[in-house]
Amino acid sequence: MTARDRCTSCNATLAEEGSTWFPCPVCAHEINRCYRCREQSIAYTCPKCGFRGP
Secondary structure (H helix, E strand, O other): OOHHHEOOOOOOEOOOOOOEEEEOOOOOOEEEEOHHHHHOOOOEEOOOOOOEEO
16 A cells, blocks of 8 residues: 555545645645545645645
8 A cells, every 4th residue: 555545634545536635835745635634624744844734
């Protein structure tokens, strides 16, 4: 299982529908978000640089 298969916030397995990924605004490391964390605006922390986002 790769990092893209898990949510950066809650570590849940990502389903294809509703999940997303994008580059960290600071260091461009890949951030993965599951549907639940996106909908509830759960905070995430970039594992590479420590940037925190909603």
